Amino acid sequence: MTECISEGLYRIPVPLPGNPLRELNSYLLRGRERSLLIDTGFRQEEGRRALFAGLAELDVDPRDVDVALTHLHSDHSGLAPEVVGETGWIYVSGPDRAYLEQPEEAKWAHTDAFYISEGFPPELLAQNRANPARALAPVPTGRYRTLEPGAVLEAGGRRLTCLPAPGHTPGQLCFWDESDGILFTGDHVLFDISPNITPWNGMEDALGCYLDSLRAVRELPARLALPGHRRPGALAPRVDALLEHHARRLDELTAILRARPGSTAYEAAAHMTWNIRSRSWDDFPLAQKWFAVGECIAHLDHLRRQGRLQREQQDGVWHAWAL
Structure with a gap:
């Protein structure tokens, strides 16, 4: 079950x-x-069993474990309080800790x-309570540092x-082991998906922050770059690919707004290209639709900062036009 990566x-x-x-x-x-665990998984039973079985396989007592979070998302933080109990600490960036403690x-x-x-x-948001971002979040704890x-x-x-890499979250961190040349990227750099x-509240241009952090x-x-999900890979080529990916996305969105001026974000997202197995926007899983609109x-926001669009609020809803 567990995999030895290096000594x-x-x-x-x-x-x-x-x-x-x-x-x-x-x-x-x-x-x-003491041992250090980087990220933990959702607060759900199948993940809980796998994580604690992995610790047992490596002969590590959870009472001797501290947790370091690359970022606040529930698939990384959800089980952290259960791992550390009252004997360990959960290390996290200041911005992400502020969100976790809200x-x-x-x-x-x-x-x-x-x-x-x-x-x-x-009416769709009212059905979104099962979104794992909220349903599987960590329980409140006083063990954050x-x-x-x-x-x-x-x-x-x-x-x-600890290297700040804001964008995916306000306080996303990468952990850099300089002596062994290993970078733990969390969700800052993924190799099979973007x-x-x-x-985020307080970030005027999350995508701009992300591109700068890349x-x-x-x-x-x-x-070796070790990501939060799926396989590892070579860092620089993947960074270049992600930068190019977002440049194409920005151009795609500009073209959508030229064809459909005055679109809301929800309307524009329906016409963007997504790697999701659904026949149409209406068939998107609700949680994935929520992430897509985000x-x-x-x-x-990034196009606006670049001076490539203008936005106007009408009846409490924002609409956008390409410039």
Whole structure:
């Protein structure tokens, strides 16, 4: 079940049932006294069994484990409080810790109102309570500890430097093991799929932040980049491919707005290209439709910052025109 990647470094695959990502890569740095687990999986039973079975297979007692989160999303953070219990700590960036510690109802009420202002039908949002982003989130805990940019985590004979990579979330981190040339990318760089970029409160241009963060890690001399999902790969070529991917997406969205001026984000997203097995936009799984609209909004925000579109609010809903 577990995979030895390098001395003292293991991958524990954690299933994500019903999710197109299929599984999370949880990485364990096994130490003599304490071990460090990077990311944990959704707060659901199948993933819980797999994660704790992986720790047992490696003869690691959860009471001797701390968790480092690459970012706040539930498929990475959901099981963290259960792993550390009252004996370990959950290390996370300051911006993402602030989100994790917000009351869930208030957080989602704000998010729902925002999506309605972007044209998402309220009746569909009312059905979105089962979205894993909210349904499988971690339980409240007082075990969070903030990682500042450049902080160093030590475990299993390794030193991991915390590199801020905002975009996918406000406080996404990569962990850089310079001595072994290994970069833990979380969802900042994925090799089989493109990370989902959506708007965040307080970030005027999440996509712009993401593109800058991609460029910032591109020149690291990484011999191996270990992502949060699916297979590893070579860092620089993948960064170049992701930059090109988003350039094409921006051009695609501009063309959609020229053909359909005044579209809402929900309407524009329906005409974007998505790698989802559905016959039409109406057939999209609701959770995937929600993520798709979020990605469309992030691209609209970046186009606006580039001076390539204008937006206007009509009856409480935003519409966009290409310039």
